[in-house]
Amino acid sequence: MTMPDPVPEPRTSRLAGTDVETAVERLGEAARSVRDELTERAAAATGTAADLLAVTAAMAADPALVSDAERRIRVDRLTPERAIWDAARGLARQLEKIGPPLSERARDVRDVRDRIVAELIGVRPPGVPRPDHPFVLVADDLAPADTATLDPEVVLGVVTSGGGPTSHTAILARALGIPAVVAVRGAEQIVDGEIILLDGGAGVVVRAPDPATVAAAQQREAARRAFDGTGRTADGTRVELLANVADPAGAQAATEAHAEGVGLFRTEFCFLGRSAEPAVSEQVAAYRRVLASFPGRKVVVRTLDAGADKPLPFVTSDGEPNPALGVRGLRTAVRRPAVLDRQLQAIATAADAENADVWVMAPMVSTAAEAAEFVAACARHGLSTAGVMIEVPAAALRAASVFEHAAFGSLGTNDLVQYTMAADRMLGDLATLSTPWQPAVLDLVRATCDGAAVHGRPVGVCGEAAADATLAPVLVGLGVRSLSMTPRALADVAAVLARVDLDECRRLADLALAVDDPIAARSAVRDAIRPVLTDLGL
Numbered sequence: 092m093t094m095p096d097p098v099p100e101p102r103t104s105r106l107a108g109t110d111v112e113t114a115v116e117r118l119g120e121a122a123r124s125v126r127d128e129l130t131e132r133a134a135a136a137t138g139t140a141a142d143l144l145a146v147t148a149a150m151a152a153d154p155a156l157v158s159d160a161e162r163r164i165r166v167d168r169l170t171p172e173r174a175i176w177d178a179a180r181g182l183a184r185q186l187e188k189i190g191p192p193l194s195e196r197a198r199d200v201r202d203v204r205d206r207i208v209a210e211l212i213g214v215r216p217p218g219v220p221r222p223d224h225p226f227v228l229v230a231d232d233l234a235p236a237d238t239a240t241l242d243p244e245v246v247l248g249v250v251t252s253g254g255g256p257t258s259h260t261a262i263l264a265r266a267l268g269i270p271a272v273v274a275v276r277g278a279e280q281i282v283d284g285e286i287i288l289l290d291g292g293a294g295v296v297v298r299a300p301d302p303a304t305v306a307a308a309q310q311r312e313a314a315r316r317a318f319d320g321t322g323r324t325a326d327g328t329r330v331e332l333l334a335n336v337a338d339p340a341g342a343q344a345a346t347e348a349h350a351e352g353v354g355l356f357r358t359e360f361c362f363l364g365r366s367a368e369p370a371v372s373e374q375v376a377a378y379r380r381v382l383a384s385f386p387g388r389k390v391v392v393r394t395l396d397a398g399a400d401k402p403l404p405f406v407t408s409d410g411e412p413n414p415a416l417g418v419r420g421l422r423t424a425v426r427r428p429a430v431l432d433r434q435l436q437a438i439a440t441a442a443d444a445e446n447a448d449v450w451v452m453a454p455m456v457s458t459a460a461e462a463a464e465f466v467a468a469c470a471r472h473g474l475s476t477a478g479v480m481i482e483v484p485a486a487a488l489r490a491a492s493v494f495e496h497a498a499f500g501s502l503g504t505n506d507l508v509q510y511t512m513a514a515d516r517m518l519g520d521l522a523t524l525s526t527p528w529q530p531a532v533l534d535l536v537r538a539t540c541d542g543a544a545v546h547g548r549p550v551g552v553c554g555e556a557a558a559d560a561t562l563a564p565v566l567v568g569l570g571v572r573s574l575s576m577t578p579r580a581l582a583d584v585a586a587v588l589a590r591v592d593l594d595e596c597r598r599l600a601d602l603a604l605a606v607d608d609p610i611a612a613r614s615a616v617r618d619a620i621r622p623v624l625t626d627l628g629l
């Protein structure tokens with residue numbers, strides 16, 4: 092199914108006097124029906140989705156909005172759809188003037204407005220469609236908040252024409268276990284009801300597939316390998332294979348896939364769309380729900396990575412000219428140190444209450460001083476295993492200094508690629524630049540591992556690169572000893588690693604670094620392990 096078109100702005104036309112009361116009644120009915128539908132959906136949802144829906148339902152029931160629209164029908168004799176449009180505009184502007192956190196509600200006001208107008212004029216409501224059968228969702232792109240509300244039981248896959256492979260739409264969908272293929276040329280031509288074949292692993296979408304293609308895909312799916320829960324190379328070198336999770340549902344998908352633990356818990360996804368900082372008690376509850384799935388196992392909790400395409404109004408500010416280079420991740424703690432402090436307190440409390448082996452790391456660390464400050468902040472809360480994400484080239488280049496302080500490092504290759512290549516990770520058009528196969532990026536992976544080795548610190552990868560089964564042995568050859576990925580990728584990565592020994596991994600890394608071109612690097616590695624890949628059908 093495709094995402095509906097935006098709801099059109101209604102024309103300003105005047106009612107005949109006799110139609111006024113009917114119009115008021117129609118408006119009331121439409122508002123009630125929108126409120127009831129959202130309330131019902133909120134009750135059926137959990138976590139972030141439930142919170143987002145409950146906020147919008149409350150807005151639909153808000154008398155300020157509806158009574159202002161009624162007044163406009165009675166006084167200005169506007170049609171109900173135009174009246175609610177104008178009323179919403181007035182309310183949204185007032186909220187925006189007040190500033191955060193209330194200004195954040197302006198988006199909800201517009202969402203409710205669109206839903207009521209859609210109900211009144213009989214078009215599809217905005218947002219993710221809700222047919223009563225499972226479907227593949229096709230969209231230009233999805234907001235993180237829309238993606239967070241996808242139900243994996245109903246949404247079988249996501250295809251977008253926009254976004255890059257490491258955009259948060261793709262990441263969030265995969266964290267929910269939903270196969271996603273993004274930046275698909277021609278996706279906008281797919282129509283409602285059309286049959287498509289989507290292979291998330293291979294990144295392929297086939298329109299009107301013939302029976303033989305469908306049968307082959309079904310066979311591949313049936314032959315999916317299972318991961319036995321311990322990652323290692325052929326000579327027994329341990330490579331921890333972990334999962335990236337965003338919420339308790341993701342934690343369950345991770346345990347079902349036998350992940351050894353969690354290499355990246357993206358805490359900001361627990362609170363997307365929220366304008367106010369969640370209370371410590373709420374944070375503790377959210378973190379405990381994830382930690383509870385991993386008794387005795389490692390869970391790397393990342394502190395809020397707010398900013399750029401993941402705005403959290405209680406720590407980020409709108410209007411930066413260049414948000415990816417702005418105040419995001421750990422940088423938000425300079426202006427709002429108490430938010431980080433309360434999060435660390437919540438993580439420490441959750442860690443005490445559960446039995447997971449909790450590690451904590453900060454996103455967007457650029458300097459050794461930042462690493463030192465973060466580690467000290469963690470220590471004040473008794474969090475002794477404190478590390479950093481390496482996703483800014485400066486931190487990779489000065490890794491030996493950073494790892495004087497950080498107990499471990501986790502390479503965020505999505506951002507590391509973006510900042511190394513100066514290529515926005517959201518732009519599918521820059522796909523040739525935006526790949527972790529870029530030798531410059533691999534140089535920085537090596538520099539990070541070498542710097543960490545000076546202090547005996549472990550380095551992992553938690554960006555999407557970790558899910559690339561061909562790249563995995565190269566990363567291991569460069570010195571990486573844990574890979575954290577979407578649970579669906581674990582089996583393929585484990586299978587490849589089990590077939591190559593550490594020396595071979597080192598040779599593959601040298602091969603990849605010997606050329607200047609990412610496609611040539613990938614081909615060289617694939618050629619070198621061709622029999623393994625062919626055997627595994629990769």
Ligand SMILES: C=C(OP(=O)(O)O)C(=O)O
Binds near residue numbers: 396504505506
């Ligand atoms: C893992 C990463 O973090 P995020 O994708 O959430 O920015 C990364 O940048 O690679």
Ligand SMILES: [Mg+2]
Binds near residue numbers: 454482503505506
């Ligand atoms: Mg990142």
